[in-house]
Amino acid sequence: MSDLENANPNRSSRALWVVLVGSVLLAVFVVIVLVPTLLVRAGIWSFGNGTFGRITHIDTSATAVVEKIRQLSRLESVNYTVDKIVEANKDTPGVPNFLAGDRMLFIAHGDVIAGVDLTQLGKNDVQVNGDSAQVRLPAAQILVTRIDNTRSRVYQRTTGLLVPADPNLESQVRQVAEEQIRQAALDDKILDKARDNARVTVTGLLYALGFKKVDVK
Template sequence: MTMQYDYRDGQRRGGGAFFGVLLSIALGALALGVFVHHARSGLAGRLVSMITGRPMTIVTAPDVIDKIERLSRLETVVYSMDTVVEGNESNPVLPDALAGDKLLMIVHGQTIAGVDLSQLKPESVQITEGKDGRTIHLTLPASQVFLTTLDNGKTRVYQRDTGLLVKADPNLETSVRQKAQGELQQAALTDGILDAASKNARATVTAMLEGLGFAHVDVK
């Protein structure tokens, strides 16, 4: 007895099954890629983390605002100055030698400026996604002077002249100190402390955002 087998039909069935498996694998890989790309948080995010073997972290605008606000008052510039400030009181009738009160004060102080990041608004942050990565545009609050102080250890009365007919005014030194603070702050403003504070704040925040994974960072 001779038995004959027709292999042609079996080959066709085997080839169709093979290509079907390849198609299923390709479609599965495509679906997985789409899922990983679009997964953001929740269960999907956790599944992506399990599949890729690394945490899936997507930074949103509220996340950015929260992280920046934690910096609070970002002090970026300290302006120091040494100067001599004069204060005097005169009598409209008598000469200073009789009724005047004058003092010279050597002053050392500093003005601190920066950006109050707690004033950052949600509309100040815009995040977009493109083929070459995520982009963030952020507008910082305006820079401002936080504080102007005198160093009491280095500030002192250098000279004081009081008229023969009057006593030294105990409030004169206080008023001269206030005057010195005003002059120090004005000098810092004239020298561009606010521009420097904005520039330094932009550099600091830019570095932080780049560390969060943004491909393109635009901070104004």
């Protein structure tokens, strides 16, 4: 038998091995890459939320819910704006005002912010039962009362001929104006509005956390 004839069996064996290895590699590629890709495109397999994909777990224990709500900190749910005109007079008994009086007319523009301080929320204020959550919020309160200096001004100031202007009169008027602005907001039920808005915000947060039944008081 010639050398060429002896070499043919070896070549045939190598060719067979190449075919087998190639078939195995192709099968691995189909199983690992091609099949999952087709499943994802067909909507059968979703990496984020599918039958064979990863499952998202959200901690909805009472402690976790308390921490999530506390992260809202001081929830400013209502911003109330009001203008007030405050008049102040200083006089000396028995002396006409044009001689010893001091009169100021002040126009105050102020803001009152109300809300709920959620950092006061305690563990006993949250009850979790499966996909249901009950929350008892802290009472609504006035968080900020301030005079807007850029929009407030002394409209008129009249001082008697015999006395200097009192340098403390304006600060006293501002304090009175701030208190009147705060009272006007309270009279307009700002705390009720703050409470209702806070309930809406916290209710939305609990639904976003995955609860199906929510009761916020």
